[in-house]
Amino acid sequence: MSGSGRRRRTPVGDKEGRPARLTRRGRIAAWVAGGSAVLLLGVAGVGAWIYQDLDDNIQAADLDNKLGGNRPVNLSPGSKNILVVGSDSRDGANAGYGKGLTTMQSDTLMVVHIPADRKWATVVSFPRDSWVEIPACDKSDGTTSAALRSKINAAFAIGGTGGEVADAAACSIRTIEANTGLRIDHFMSMDFQGFKGMVNALDGIEVCPEQAINDEKAHLELEAGCQTVKDEAALGYVRARYSVGDGSDIGRIGRQQEFMEALADKAQSKLTSPNALYGFMQSATKSLTTDEDLAGIEPLYGLASELQGIPTDRLTFLTVPNYPREADVATDKANVVWQYPQAADLFTSLAKDREVDKKKLTAEGKNPVYASAVRVQVLNGTGVAGRAATVAERLRESGFTVVGTGNAPETTRTTTVTHPQGLETSADVLASRLPDVRAGQNADAAAGVVTLVVGSDLDLDDIR
Numbered sequence: 001m002s003g004s005g006r007r008r009r010t011p012v013g014d015k016e017g018r019p020a021r022l023t024r025r026g027r028i029a030a031w032v033a034g035g036s037a038v039l040l041l042g043v044a045g046v047g048a049w050i051y052q053d054l055d056d057n058i059q060a061a062d063l064d065n066k067l068g069g070n071r072p073v074n075l076s077p078g079s080k081n082i083l084v085v086g087s088d089s090r091d092g093a094n095a096g097y098g099k100g101l102t103t104m105q106s107d108t109l110m111v112v113h114i115p116a117d118r119k120w121a122t123v124v125s126f127p128r129d130s131w132v133e134i135p136a137c138d139k140s141d142g143t144t145s146a147a148l149r150s151k152i153n154a155a156f157a158i159g160g161t162g163g164e165v166a167d168a169a170a171c172s173i174r175t176i177e178a179n180t181g182l183r184i185d186h187f188m189s190m191d192f193q194g195f196k197g198m199v200n201a202l203d204g205i206e207v208c209p210e211q212a213i214n215d216e217k218a219h220l221e222l223e224a225g226c227q228t229v230k231d232e233a234a235l236g237y238v239r240a241r242y243s244v245g246d247g248s249d250i251g252r253i254g255r256q257q258e259f260m261e262a263l264a265d266k267a268q269s270k271l272t273s274p275n276a277l278y279g280f281m282q283s284a285t286k287s288l289t290t291d292e293d294l295a296g297i298e299p300l301y302g303l304a305s306e307l308q309g310i311p312t313d314r315l316t317f318l319t320v321p322n323y324p325r326e327a328d329v330a331t332d333k334a335n336v337v338w339q340y341p342q343a344a345d346l347f348t349s350l351a352k353d354r355e356v357d358k359k360k361l362t363a364e365g366k367n368p369v370y371a372s373a374v375r376v377q378v379l380n381g382t383g384v385a386g387r388a389a390t391v392a393e394r395l396r397e398s399g400f401t402v403v404g405t406g407n408a409p410e411t412t413r414t415t416t417v418t419h420p421q422g423l424e425t426s427a428d429v430l431a432s433r434l435p436d437v438r439a440g441q442n443a444d445a446a447a448g449v450v451t452l453v454v455g456s457d458l459d460l461d462d463i464r
Helices: 024-031 035-044 048-057 092-097 154-162 165-180 192-201 231-239 249-270 274-286 297-305 342-351 358-364 387-397 424-431
Strands: 059-061 080-087 106-114 121-125 131-134 148-151 186-191 205-207 213-215 220-222 227-229 288-291 315-319 322-324 336-338 375-380 401-407 416-419 439-441 450-454
Touching: 048 274, 048 297, 059 165, 080 165, 106 154, 106 165, 121 342, 131 154, 131 165, 131 336, 154 165, 165 186, 165 288, 186 192, 192 231, 192 249, 192 274, 205 249, 220 231, 227 231, 231 249, 274 288, 315 358, 342 358, 375 387, 387 401, 387 450, 416 424, 424 439, 424 450
Parallel strands: 059 288, 080 186, 121 315, 375 401, 375 450, 416 439
Antiparallel strands: 080 106, 106 121, 131 148, 186 288, 205 227, 213 220, 322 336, 416 450
């Protein structure tokens, strides 16, 4: 993690309290639909009839014609971005996990980036409380939702109003693409029951909370110290939030990642018999939904195989740099906003298939510049009446302090950001929210403010 998003994690580990360790290759495979367990099929000598049985379990989400035409271009053919969702839909067997929820919910959201050369990989977690722009999405009842700003996990719920995973997935993909510029190539989702079944097939996972946990929302009561959890307790442990640590979603992400490390580690050591492996894979595949291209054991096996040659020191796990939105909007104590320009640098690196330097990203994010600290004047260079006011309102919604609007001396096609000496960082924060805009120092720039000249090339939908 980086910047103010760094949080203390609750340990998961052995009886001496040491965190359970697994090679990063194992962690990638665990997240990519239990790929490491798929590899064990051959080792365990499971018969072909079981292979077909498992293959038939996997559900396919037809995303054709649901993603629209205005999508990011894949700047590096051969690379892949896979959106992975942990779904907490409250339908059927999941109904006991929440009340008053009338649609699907996403509890975990991440993108796995696999580069064209298959020599490294990055997994990016998105805090579900990330405050972002959610574009208009088609719903299964034939209506279209209005674009709005909300928590990022609301996209899955909005699209899934009619109970169709494909619609929920499509809205989540559109939201990720709109806010990151990354083109999503594949989608995978697993729900509560699948997670519980995988844990139970391994006879539980040992966790070592430093303090007792009593979380009514997560249906969890645990004493402090090491113990094995399964069934509802295992699910509650990875879902618990407000009663553990600092109560943040960032802390929960870390706990979930550590639990998955321990789960994958135990799977590799325990699933040595056909019966144990079959139970594990039945649970995983019955609760798994993917896009049509990944919907089968064979394509999932192929995906996992592509990761085998990646060196362990070139697999990176990180969370989008962020800070509490309260720094920009005093009344919002529940959400986080992405930290710029670090978030933009991260997304640009992945879009251009460049390996992310986690240490550098973390160092650069230690002292965030809040959007509210950036004073902006907006000048209209389009010749279209009211354009500066419209852009100014969008910037205010993003937390910026707009100190004035007006008309530029002349019309221009190119949007620019300029600043006086000493406001380099503030200008970079603003420029990183705009497509293909770089900040530049100008001796004639107004003192104490960053100046945005809106050109005709600026699309409002591209303001992050």
